[in-house]
Amino acid sequence: MNGIVQQQVGTEEAGLAEEPVIVRVSGVKKKYRDVTAVDHVDLEVRRGEFYTLLGPSGSGKTTTLRLIAGFEKPDQGLIELNGADVTKLPPYDRDINTVFQDYALFPHMSVAENVAYGLQTKGVPKDECKERVIEALRMVRLQNFGERKPAELSGGQRQRVGLARAIVNRPKVLLLDEPLGALDLKLRQEMQSELKRIQAEVKITFLYVTHDQEEALTMSDRIAIFNHGRIVQIGTPTDVYEKPADAFIASFVGTSNILHRHGKRFVLRPEKIRIAPLGQLFDEAGLHVEDGRILEAIYVGMFTRYVVALADGTEVTAVRQNFDRTTARFRDAAGTTVQVAWRPDNLFELQ
Amino acid sequence: METKFARIALAAWVIFVLAFLFVPIILIFVYAFNASNIQSWPIPGLSLRWFVSAWGNQEIRTALGLSLKAGVLATSIAVFLGSSAAFAVHRFDFFGKETVSFMVVLPIALPGIITGMALNSFFVFWGLGLSFWTIVIGHATFCIVIVYNNVIARLRRVPRSLEEASMDLGADAWQTFRRITLPMISTSLVAGALLAFALSFDEVIVTTFTAGAQNTLPLWIFGAIRLGQRLPEVNVVVLFVMSLTFLPVLLAYKLTNQAGPMVK
Known part of the structure; x- marks a missing residue:
């Protein structure tokens, strides 16, 4: 450099x-x-x-x-x-x-x-x-x-x-x-x-x-x-x-997901990934959507952290703000099939 | 869980050990106040006559003076050389540092008889007559170790960042030494000096080999006991030597503990 x-x-x-x-x-x-x-x-x-x-x-x-x-x-x-x-x-x-x-x-x-x-x-x-x-x-x-x-x-x-x-x-x-x-x-x-x-x-x-x-x-x-x-x-x-x-x-500054696509590597930050139950539509157009399965859901109070396995096997971490009060048992979320989505311009290509 | 029996047994054991250590000393103290010149138990009466007679004894006075002078001089040499060695070993990284550190400490581990013999043949070899000064040199060999050990132990507990902070705030090496390092180690220096003096004051073996015609107080005691003469006065002198060595040791003990943990 x-x-x-x-x-x-x-x-x-x-x-x-x-x-x-x-x-x-x-x-x-x-x-x-x-x-x-x-x-x-x-x-x-x-x-x-x-x-x-x-x-x-x-x-x-x-x-x-x-x-x-x-x-x-x-x-x-x-x-x-x-x-x-x-x-x-x-x-x-x-x-x-x-x-x-x-x-x-x-x-x-x-x-x-x-x-x-x-x-x-x-x-x-x-x-x-x-x-x-x-x-x-x-x-x-x-x-x-x-x-x-x-x-x-x-x-x-x-x-x-x-x-x-x-x-x-x-x-x-x-x-x-x-x-x-x-x-x-x-x-x-x-x-x-x-x-x-x-x-x-x-x-x-x-x-x-x-x-x-x-x-x-x-x-x-x-x-x-x-x-x-x-x-x-x-x-x-x-x-x-x-x-x-x-x-x-x-990986040192914050948490990040590294995605391999088309022979290139991209960084995708957890807060930029939207997550929704299967079949539910995202409220924004132009998102890139993929299917995934929740491996782990961790309740952190302010937000919930999800580890999701994508269709190609990549594990990504996503966070979702807890907009509403909840009593849900997040342990039970493991195994649920979901959709994850992100705006394509939030992918940052690594050199 | 300790049983009641174990506790009583332990207490008894502690009392036994302490008695083993201190009863002979107390016995001498009591004999120092003996009214008779025959040491028999129980003592026939109390008297201060042996104090008077010891005080009037010119031999004892000379020996005491010599012991004090030798102790002070040997301690002064030790404070200077011992602390210098401690600073050098602590601060600088040089070839053979570990060896130097070991060799400085070695005299305390060597039997006094070996140090004494070695010094004696060294002085004889160079044709240096045994004198007051050879006693001082002999004592300095082990006094240095005491000061060195005390000072280096303290230096190791002073964080390096204190000296760096001082330099960072504009103080040069000498100012840093005077205003930061020295105050931080001063109690260890005093403790080391007191212990060294106490050690010198009651030293017999090395002194035997390095003293010429002179008698230090312990040498006089040794001689008097061997000849079986003046035993009542010996008791008085022992009492005096005990007090004079006990005080510095107690003080040194307090100083080393008082310093407490360094502020982090």
């Missing part, structure tokens, strides 16, 4: 094409002993962007982030920050801050001392330092927690302190390494919108690492998808979901 062409994908949709490139990673390679962690990675992050590195564990996304932070040095390639080459600079000489997955709060310092740490090392005057610490704690809604020790905080609060400690320095770029990974689902969802709110407020470029595709889709302006140390697709959330570049992306 041509890296340069890919860089452009999505910037226009995200409304960022005019913004200058703030982080540029070109041809970066990193090996640990005989394992290649990052293999020729190119990416460009524009100012103000929420840019996500998404991939399974061991795909090189965290290593890429660590290379940008300066915790690791690349074997090859260039890392530029705001146009300047920072490849060989140590972390403390880069205008970048990091939010760590394990929070990495200093346990022997209070919350306020933690947040003030970066300002102190830069020699910011005491008064200004104090003001900025208060401001940062306010932003993460912890204004009354300054005196506490990290051990006295909950996981979600610690993560907020980690965030405050980073943004108080007003870095050019904020790196976030799976910052919500250790939180439970409810808290994670809260923090997701919190992060978006804070980003809008501080207008700092966010470079975000996650393995959670839903998190990536909800939060990002653009997503770079990693696999085996390489970037396999860069695009907006709708790009990578609706037009996955290959079968790996199709």
Whole structure:
């Protein structure tokens, strides 16, 4: 794939094409002993962007982030920050801050001392330092927690302190390494919108690492998808979901059905498949209709997930919103013959 | 389910083990207050006369001074070298790292008699007269291990991300060491130093081989008991040595436990 062409994908949709490139990673390679962690990675992050590195564990996304932070040095390639080459600079000489997955709060310092740490090392005057610490704690809604020790905080609060400690320095770029990974689902969802709110407020470029595709889709302006140390697709959330570049992306981002037709492979997302009892007509014209047999029906509350075997033996997953209240026993649905249908233009051909 | 009998038997066993360990020590403590100079049971009366006589004994005073000086010096050397070794082994990946780590710890596993003999023949070989300094060097060999073990155990519990976070926030390597790493390991350093001092203070075997004409306190006790002289004063000195080693050990124990789990 041509890296340069890919860089452009999505910037226009995200409304960022005019913004200058703030982080540029070109041809970066990193090996640990005989394992290649990052293999020729190119990416460009524009100012103000929420840019996500998404991939399974061991795909090189965290290593890429660590290379940008300066915790690791690349074997090859260039890392530029705001146009300047920072490849060989140590972390403390880069205008970048990091939010760590394990929070990495200093346990022997209070919350306020933690947040003030970066300002102190830069020699910011005491008064200004104090003001900025208060401001940062306010932003993460912890204004009354300054005196506490990290051990006295909950996981979600610690993560907020980690965030405050980073943004108080007003870095050019904020790196976030799976910052919500250790939180439970409810808290994670809260923090997701919190992060978006804070980003809008501080207008700092966010470079975000996650393995959670839903998190990536909800939060990002653009997503770079990693696999085996390489970037396999860069695009907006709708790009990578609706037009996955290959079968790996199709299955990693969301659930997908891969159909083989006329010697070609197509992606068909479960929510794009309509399902109806045999003989019942679909309420839309121009659908492609096939017969199938339900293998499994799983009630998920908001929707029901069906696994259907098509006439040619392909198993597809379809979801149907539960429009009405029901007491049906979905277990009994297995074996029922049905019709499935989709709009032909919802098939996306895989390269 | 444990039966009532099993519980009573277990309690009795624990009492027996504790008695086995501590009755001899208590016996010495009691004899230290003996009014008579003959050790017989029960003691005829209580008195502090042996404390007075031990305190007035110049031999004991010199030996105590030597023990304290040697202990402090050996501990200082151990704190410096032991923690340096711990940092090096923890932080850097170098050829022969495992070997170095093993060799640092080895002196504690070696019988004291071997360390003592080896040091003795080394000093003799180089024509270094046995002196106060050879005692210090002898003690430092095993004190280093104690400090090293304590510090490296703590370092392994400090997440690497703390140092990275510090560097990320603009602190260079030295600032990071001073403001993050050192405070994180300080209790282990103190605990290691206290244990090392306690070990040095009551060491006999290595000291026997590395001391010249000097007597440390344990050596004086050893000599006095062998000659069967001044036994009442020995009891007093033992009481004193016990207290002086017990306190640092207790303190070290508290410090290592207090640190608790690192904040994740």
